[in-house]
Amino acid sequence: MPKTLNPQNTFPTNIPNFPISGNNEPIAIEPLENAIQAVLNRSENLHVRLSEAETQGVKRVRTVASLAALSAATGFNNGDVCDVEGYGRYRLYNPSGLTADGLWVLNAAGGGRWVHTLRDMRGAGNGLATLDSSQRLAQDVRDASILTQHIANQAVAAAKLAPGSVVGHLGYTPLNKAGDIMTGLLNINNERLFNVFVAQYDTTVRYYYLGRISSGVGILKINGILGGHTPGEGRANVDLQFAFRDGFRADGYIMGTVDRADVLVRDGGDGWAYVYLVTKQYALVNLELSSSHNAQQITYNGTYSTSAPSGTTLYQLSDDFTNDTHPNTLKMNGGVLQARYNHANRFSISEHAPQAVGISPGGITDLARGRINVPAGKSLYIRRVRYMFLDPLRLRIGTSQAVWTASNANMDADVNFAIFAGSGTTDLSIVVTNVGTSNQTLLYAQGVWVEFEIR
Incomplete structure (x- = not known):
């Protein structure tokens, strides 16, 4: 009687008892049946695997343990993919003109480049945030871009977000809430500077460059404290402005006593008047600078020279305070107004x-x-x-x-x-x-x- 053979989803490793021809023995049907069944089962198994690959995708991709292992791997062709443990998936492009960077693009042993599948998403709009070589954010963190709900367990606990680590990882001191203390200088567009701060203890005479004023146009204003440890060493409250158009002119007031801290203006002979803060031992200074158009280089970074600047003296605050050399400034010392009028x-x-x-x-x-x-x-x-x-x-x-x-x-x-x-x-x-x-x-x-x- 005929028999129906039904395929099974197995993959026999061998076909046992297959009859050998030439021994003049009658061939039994059962060994042939088993052989045909085994071939049928293998075909079915391959059919099922092909169907799964076409509908569900492959189950496994070749994996290597390191980036170095991927660069050294052979046997891959253009378009092949490979996963690197801890880094993700790379695709081989051969040939490729991309430059290897050791992370997103790797050299391939057989030629071409292994390229991370997310390479073009890094640092892109709506893409992936990345770090620079110092493990800081390479992109700016905008207001409201990181919220509590975006963080696992809705808690910020990572060391790099701890209060003591914020400055080091951001690269600057944030200042945006009550109680914050700004540790650096605030310079607004080189036209307003807070603050010039000096507390001197050594015996040198220091010259701090503050800025320059054009002979064509420009005004520089200095406001604040020129003081010392004792009243005799300085208790001056100053509010002065300098201009160099049509000759040098100083306007404003000096009140208190002047000794350890001074302001010096020199003509550089190049159409500019150069302004300096001069300090001696025990000077205490806290000034604010502001300027109009063409009063330039308004600056202070703590750098000073111990050599007097060159040029002709246009103004020295201590001389004006003592000898009333500039009639447009008001001087008061010991409660006596020095510049009420010239008798x-x-x-x-x-x-x-x-x-x-x-x-x-x-x-x-x-x-x-x-x-x-x-x-x-x-x-x-x-x-x-x-x-x-x-x-x-x-x-x-x-x-x-x-x-x-x-x-x-x-x-x-x-x-x-x-x-x-x-x-x-x-x-x-x-x-x-x-x-x-x-x-x-x-x-x-x-x-x-x-x-x-x-x-």
């Missing part, structure tokens, strides 16, 4: 009638006369007057250029009237005139006080 250029004249004097209509009588020398570029001003006459008597003050006549019989007021402009010597007269239509009398002891200023 050499402001003076007053006081005079009164030695006896009663009659004055006819339109007539005058002298109270004082003199000669005044006005320097080049200056003018003589009446600053203030104070007097009391009977109406219609008026005070009149004149020079060879101008005359000022009071509008009232008595005054106590600021006038600020220029009566002589330019250089030279002029006669100065202070008189009383009768602007009425009848005779008047200037009484005994009636007089006048007038304050003048040359500026």
Whole structure:
């Protein structure tokens, strides 16, 4: 009777008792059946494996233990893949023009390059974050990009995120919350600098470069403390600004005492004024710098020279404070204001009638006369007057250029009237005139006080 042979998903390793031809013995059907069944089973087994590979994929990929082992491996062709323990999957490209980097791209023993399948995802937008050679993040960490829910167990416990390790791994000191202490300098676009801080104990004289000002345009402002350990060594509070257009000019104030810390400005002879902080033993300094356009190189990094800078001195704060060398700065030492005004250029004249004097209509009588020398570029001003006459008597003050006549019989007021402009010597007269239509009398002891200023 015919028999149906059904394939089994096995893979026999051999076919036993297969009949041998030529022994003139009748061939039994059973050994042939077994042989055909074995071949059928092998075919079925191969069919099942092929079907699984086509539908579910291969179960295994060749694996090596290290990157070095992958580079040395042979027997691979272009397009083959291989897994490296701990690193992931690489694909062989042969030929390849990529440069080997020892991690993402490896040399292959048979030619070409082994390329990690995630190579082009590293550092890419929406891709993989990577580390630099110092094991720091090679990409910036943006606000809200790392949240608690993104971390395993919703807890930050790794050593490199511990408070004491943050600075070393980020490469700078973050400053964004109450209680943070900034350990470095803050420089905003080279136009504002916080802070210039010096505490000196050695006996050297130090020169710290702070910046430069163009003779064309630019202003540099210095604000803060120039001090020392004792009051005599310095208690100065300064707020100064320097400009170099149309000659050097300093404006602002210096209050306290100046000794161990100083500010020096030198003309470099190249169209720039160079500004330096000068310190001596026991100097204590904390300054803020700010600048306008073309006040450049606003800087401080603790570097100093013990040699005085070259150039012509345009300004020295200690000299200005002691000798009032720059009239546009206000100086106060020991509660005494040094720069209220220059007494050499402001003076007053006081005079009164030695006896009663009659004055006819339109007539005058002298109270004082003199000669005044006005320097080049200056003018003589009446600053203030104070007097009391009977109406219609008026005070009149004149020079060879101008005359000022009071509008009232008595005054106590600021006038600020220029009566002589330019250089030279002029006669100065202070008189009383009768602007009425009848005779008047200037009484005994009636007089006048007038304050003048040359500026």
